[in-house]
Amino acid sequence: MARVLPPRPFTLRAAVVLWLAIAVLLLVAAGTFMGSAAVQDLDRAGSIGLGALFGALAVLQLLLLLPLRRGRRSAREVLSTIGILMGAPILVRGTPGLSLIAGAMLAAVLLMWLPQSSDYFQLTQPKAKKRFRFPGFR
Numbered sequence: 001m002a003r004v005l006p007p008r009p010f011t012l013r014a015a016v017v018l019w020l021a022i023a024v025l026l027l028v029a030a031g032t033f034m035g036s037a038a039v040q041d042l043d044r045a046g047s048i049g050l051g052a053l054f055g056a057l058a059v060l061q062l063l064l065l066l067p068l069r070r071g072r073r074s075a076r077e078v079l080s081t082i083g084i085l086m087g088a089p090i091l092v093r094g095t096p097g098l099s100l101i102a103g104a105m106l107a108a109v110l111l112m113w114l115p116q117s118s119d120y121f122q123l124t125q126p127k128a129k130k131r132f133r134f135p136g137f138r
Contacts, residue, residue: 005071006123015111016069018104019079023061025101030055057082068112071124076112083109 033051037044061082067075087105090098111117 006120008069008071009116009120011111011114012068012117012120015108015117016065018108018111019061019065019068022101022104022108023058023065025104026054026058026061029098029101030058057086071121073121073125073127076117076121080109080112 030051030053033047033054037047037051040047061079064075064079068079083105087102087109090102091106095102
């Protein structure tokens with residue numbers, strides 16, 4: 001018998017749409033870097049590397065969207081890690097074209113951790129509450 005999921009909150013639906021848009025933008029950026037590497041002689045390895053990295057990140061994000069929609073905590077944690085590790089440095093550096101993508105990544109991370117989204121993850125994958133215990137006591 002299939003498990004019936006509770007309705008997804010708006011914050012999580014918005015995060016999923018945002019991650020989908022980010023993945024599409026990263027695929028476009030990957031294609032742009034690969035295309036520029038094909039026509040230029042200087043800095044070819046850097047363009048190919050960035051294109052491959054952005055393409056791989058886009059594919060990973062797309063693969064994690066379905067588990068995220070189903071309320072899997074692991075998908076939220078991996079996407080949060082990607083968003084923070086990729087988004088913060090790009091945003092701080094201020095690269096014009098990529099700053100929009102970086103800001104969207106950080107916004108999607110925020111949406112996934114808002115209380116409404118966290119409540120949804122608690123319903124779909126309940127996490128036992130830990131009680132405080134002194135070391136050595138049961």
